[in-house]
Amino acid sequence: MDVQRLELLRELADRGSVTAVALATHRTPSAVSQQLKVLEREAGLPLTQRQGRGLVLTDAGRALARSATDVAVSLAKATALWDEFRNLATGEVSLVTFPTAGQMLLPGVIKHLRPDLVLNCADEDPELSDFPAFTAEYDIVLAHSMSGQLSWAGRGLKVVPLMTEPLDVGLPVGHPLADRTWVRPSDLIGETWIGVTEGYPFERILHAIEQEAGARLSMSQRFADLALIESFVIAGLGIALVPRYTSGGGQPGRLVLKPLRGIESERQIVALMRPDRAERLAVRTVIESLRREASRVQQSQTAK
Amino acid sequence: MDVQRLELLRELADRGSVTAVALATHRTPSAVSQQLKVLEREAGLPLTQRQGRGLVLTDAGRALARSATDVAVSLAKATALWDEFRNLATGEVSLVTFPTAGQMLLPGVIKHLRPDLVLNCADEDPELSDFPAFTAEYDIVLAHSMSGQLSWAGRGLKVVPLMTEPLDVGLPVGHPLADRTWVRPSDLIGETWIGVTEGYPFERILHAIEQEAGARLSMSQRFADLALIESFVIAGLGIALVPRYTSGGGQPGRLVLKPLRGIESERQIVALMRPDRAERLAVRTVIESLRREASRVQQSQTAK
DNA sequence: CACGTCCATGTAGTTAGCCTAAACAGTTCG
DNA sequence: CGAACTGTTTAGGCTAACTACATGGACGTG
Structure with a gap:
């Protein structure tokens, strides 16, 4: 005992x-x-x-x-x-994230953190590795899943939802659909797609589009890196499904985002933790800061 | 830590x-x-x-x-x-009780217990000592309180109700009220009472009777021991408030019990434990046995 | 099939931490 | 004021968990 x-x-x-x-x-x-x-x-x-x-x-x-x-x-x-009691949320907290979430949330979080609370961050490719397994190594694991689908349930991990981010269709300027305010699955038949790597969560939504539109999508390339995908889209080599808040940062004005209607197209960004680590004051502080930052991002984006 | x-x-x-x-x-x-x-x-x-x-x-x-x-x-x-996992609820469990509850419940409990689970019992006078404090010393503390009144709330103790026992009016045979099926507070004016020691829970009910009947009761003696009280009642020296299930055991047929109507007259018998001790398998087993025994007693008594 | 490797597990020696014993210090009461 | 309580300090011993090193299966490979 x-x-x-x-x-x-x-x-x-x-x-x-x-x-x-x-x-x-x-x-x-x-x-x-x-x-x-x-x-x-x-x-x-x-x-x-x-x-x-x-x-x-x-x-x-x-x-x-x-x-x-x-x-x-x-x-x-x-x-x-x-x-x-001593009110000092001090110490070190380690965190892994997939690239886009880190880019969107971490700078703002670290900026607002007390200097005696050090946040050690790292990034990992979400499709290469088992994200929940990282909770053994890191205090906080930022992961994403499609809405509703809880791929990491039942492992005894604590899951804190941070935000839901819409997934839009990314188009090059001058594309026939570029002046629409939104698009439907049926509009997308016949397009060439720049896809994500096999097994990536976005995959499910592409399949849903195929089901809804009643036709198979042609997938010419498969990449994991978002910036790479965007550059292909901008070059006119195809269209792609991209997260709304983190897209187009590199080359503003050259990528057009169109909301997708008729299908639920969003991903949930969550924090995963071992339940004991989730209780640590320093960890709770970081989580709180993440939530604030997430809602700030969401606010400023929907205001546009 | x-x-x-x-x-x-x-x-x-x-x-x-x-x-x-x-x-x-x-x-x-x-x-x-x-x-x-x-x-x-x-x-x-x-x-x-x-x-x-x-x-x-x-x-x-x-x-x-x-x-x-x-x-x-x-x-x-x-x-x-x-x-x-080993399914052995073994070991030692210590218990204190006030006399009447012990007399009513413990023999039956110990009889049905596995021999490798030793239950060490002791009794204490409930009015002499702070019963909740015994939880530091004993695994299980049997205590009683009037219904509704939770005198030991908020101390962080686990309270398991075992049974509620009616408190009847004990009369000697031949008493004017002895052929009634029940009595009311107003019937009891003018009687001489054998009371319990000051501060004892029964006290509250006697006060309630006084309030209901609109007169003060005359209290000639004050005892803590139930058998002593009963012997006084049998001797015709007064009447008393006695717990229904544990009265008259010594001299059957010489003490008459009458239910009291118009007033809620019962005590609750509960088990008190420190919350950590309450989790022990051996302790839980004993508690379960106590509950069974309590409901058995209650069944057999109401069947009469 | 022997060889190196990768595991987990024994064995012996070291060390750190918790305990006892005894002396010490402050408070209460006769 | 001293006797009888408190809780605390100090010194020293002992237990228990660790490291270092050696052992023994299980897997893969030339």
């Missing part, structure tokens, strides 16, 4: 290997192994079992790891409480 | 002195003092302050102690969970 040992079990559940846990907790694998063994003896039933050269949790181990999370949460609440 | 230290702070909040904490946790006062000092240094703000020769918590200390309870609860839940 030792908390440190429970925490180790929890880390094992999250990271999947003794070595990874050891690395993350600044210990030798031997120390981790020993402590887990003690925990197992205390529990009186096997919590782990070998699988190949690795180690996996048993059902009992997983259940215990889950309740270890509750312990970690209440402990984090306690430390947050006394941070509030 | 060490759990053991938080636990110590919590104990200090509950018990009020370093020595008491040391005694309860099988340590020397020195050890407790040192750990509290470390905690205070970690917290960065004073958690305790001297008062006379004793020690009291500051506001911050109390707040931290409260969140320490949450930690203790989640930890207890974790250990309970793994006890469930």
Whole structure:
């Protein structure tokens, strides 16, 4: 019933290997192994079992790891409480984001943060990696999903919605649809598309357009980087689905955005966290700042 | 943010002195003092302050102690969970009761308990001592209160209602009211009463009778022990307010119970626990058994 | 099929942290 | 004023968790 040992079990559940846990907790694998063994003896039933050269949790181990999370949460609440008493939301907070969200939100957030609260940011390509898994490494993970679709439910992570961003159709100036105020799926038949990489969330909306319009879209290129996609659109090589608030920043006036009607076309930007980390005062402060910044961006954009 | 230290702070909040904490946790006062000092240094703000020769918590200390309870609860839940996995509700559970509840419930409970779950019982006089305070010493505290009146709210204790027991008017055989099916407050004017000790919960109902009947009751004796009261009633020295399910056991047929109408005359029997202890599997098992036994008693009595 | 690699886990030695013991200091009361 | 309480300090021992190193399976490869 030792908390440190429970925490180790929890880390094992999250990271999947003794070595990874050891690395993350600044210990030798031997120390981790020993402590887990003690925990197992205390529990009186096997919590782990070998699988190949690795180690996996048993059902009992997983259940215990889950309740270890509750312990970690209440402990984090306690430390947050006394941070509030001293009212200093200080310390370091780490964050990963996908590029567009970082570009849209982070500069504003960092500008308004107290100097003694350092926010360490990094970016990752959302389609290359399992974003929820980053919650083991980073305090805050900015991720996006299509509306309604909660791809990271049930993992026991805390999900804080920050904003919903419409996805518009990006056109080059002079395009036949460029003087419309909005477009429908049926308008888009026959166009050449600059697509996103396979598996990217935008993909679903393109499929929805195909279903609605009753025709397949021709997809000439597939890119992950938004700026690259835009440059292709501007060059007249095709049209693309782009997030409204983060598009056209590089070459203003040369890219035309048209709202898409007849289909729900938006993405949700959320913050993902391990529940215990979400309780930290410094983390909560950053989240609050993110929410403010997000609504500020949304306000200023809809005002246009 | 060490759990053991938080636990110590919590104990200090509950018990009020370093020595008491040391005694309860099988340590020397020195050890407790040192750990509290470390905690205070970690917290960065004073958690305790001297008062006379004793020690009291500051506001911050109390707040931290409260969140320490949450930690203790989640930890207890974790250990309970793994006890469930091994499904052995084993170990020791301690319990205090006031005499009548113990007489009514405990034999039946202990009879149905697994032999490897030892229940250590004790009784205390409810008016002599602060019952909620016993939760520091015992896992389960059986207490009673008048209906509606929750004298132990807000202390952060877990309260589990077990049963409500009517309080009847006890009469000697041959008493003028003995052939009635029930009595009203106005019927009781002019009687001599055998009362309970000052401050006892029954007191409130006697006052309510006085208010309803519009006259003061004459109280000749004041006892705490029920059997003593009954013997006085049987001897014709007065009438008394007695709990229905636990009266007349000693000398059956010589005491007559009459329901009291026109006034709510009942007491609630509840179990009081520290919230963390309430989570222990063994404790939960005992509580469940108490509830079953209570409803069994209530069933068999109302069937008469 | 032997070899290197990658895991997890034993073993021995070191160290850090928590405890006891005993002396000390402030407060209350007879 | 001293006896009997409080809680605190200091010194020192012991437990327990860590590191370093060695061991033993499991996987992939030349």
